[in-house]
Amino acid sequence: MAEITAALVKELREASGAGMMDCKKALAENNGDVEASIDWLRKKGLAAAAKKAGRVAAEGLVGAVADGKTGALVEVNSETDFVARNEQFQGLVSAAAKAALAHGDVEALKASKHPDGGTIAEKVTNLVATIGENMNVRRSVRLSVPNGVVASYVHNAAAPGMGKIGVLVALESTGDAAKLQALGKQIAMHVAAANPQSLSIDQVDPALLERERSVLAEQARASGKAEEIIGKMVEGRLRKYYEDIVLLEQLYVIDGESRVKQVVEKAAKEIGAPVKLVAFARMALGEGIEKEEKDFASEVAAQLRA
Numbered sequence: 001m002a003e004i005t006a007a008l009v010k011e012l013r014e015a016s017g018a019g020m021m022d023c024k025k026a027l028a029e030n031n032g033d034v035e036a037s038i039d040w041l042r043k044k045g046l047a048a049a050a051k052k053a054g055r056v057a058a059e060g061l062v063g064a065v066a067d068g069k070t071g072a073l074v075e076v077n078s079e080t081d082f083v084a085r086n087e088q089f090q091g092l093v094s095a096a097a098k099a100a101l102a103h104g105d106v107e108a109l110k111a112s113k114h115p116d117g118g119t120i121a122e123k124v125t126n127l128v129a130t131i132g133e134n135m136n137v138r139r140s141v142r143l144s145v146p147n148g149v150v151a152s153y154v155h156n157a158a159a160p161g162m163g164k165i166g167v168l169v170a171l172e173s174t175g176d177a178a179k180l181q182a183l184g185k186q187i188a189m190h191v192a193a194a195n196p197q198s199l200s201i202d203q204v205d206p207a208l209l210e211r212e213r214s215v216l217a218e219q220a221r222a223s224g225k226a227e228e229i230i231g232k233m234v235e236g237r238l239r240k241y242y243e244d245i246v247l248l249e250q251l252y253v254i255d256g257e258s259r260v261k262q263v264v265e266k267a268a269k270e271i272g273a274p275v276k277l278v279a280f281a282r283m284a285l286g287e288g289i290e291k292e293e294k295d296f297a298s299e300v301a302a303q304l305r306a
Helices: 006-016 020-029 034-044 046-054 087-100 106-111 120-131 177-194 206-222 227-245 260-271 296-305
Strands: 059-067 070-078 135-144 148-159 162-172 276-284
Touching: 006 020, 006 034, 020 034, 059 087, 059 148, 070 087, 070 148, 070 162, 070 276, 087 106, 087 120, 087 135, 087 148, 087 162, 106 120, 106 135, 120 135, 135 162, 135 276, 148 177, 162 177, 177 260, 177 276, 206 227, 260 276
Parallel strands: none
Antiparallel strands: 059 070, 059 162, 070 135, 148 162, 162 276
16 A cells, blocks of 8 residues: 555645645555545535635524533534524534534534534534535534533524524523523523623723723813812723623613613522622623625626626
């Protein structure tokens, strides 16, 4: 059998665009013959999948799953919303979300086993070849508590446990699990709507806080107030800033009257045990992805000139 060198793998990767492990396997199967390996990859659909990998995939679904004291979110992207409605794609999202319960890191998630055999990453590659669109398991997050519950909620659900926005809420308590789940789901619905940036005031990003403080100070100075007054004005406006971005300080969207921290305190009395909101995670489909803007008029004009 021919020696499978790094140079051979590199040559095949550049020729086919397939992944390193797929290239190594192809070379092993074809006794180091690069041309035969390319054909092997094409037959398996792996070379075709790799060629699609450069296309922007900003659609897809966010999957959410909660199992008692643990919950997970995962974002799986596709190029079009049409594919996101495909049952095979939805099956992939469901499997990835369940795998994320044990593998919070996205790379470990991709390497984890798929229920139908192989890995999650291999299932993605196979679906790319089958459906013909680029797909990607983009990110995942996992929350857990030693005592209490992790509740999940999906907004704009396309299928059970998957949609455009997924939320997890972690509550620590020794109280009744069913009541905690109900509370957690309501707070998760609030998080989906209000999009808080941090759990508590002391968790606000110092850089963001300093930036906001600087902006507020300049705004106050523009009013012509004395410096000693400006400090008080800034602190007052910061309280409003916290009410906008801090979950525990936000006005609860479900009743429109209480702060979230007050809702948790009231629930603890009803449950009969202390309740602490310790973490949350919110994942919106496609956030942070730079989507390709197409000028269809220019495309048509270019085609007519060609």
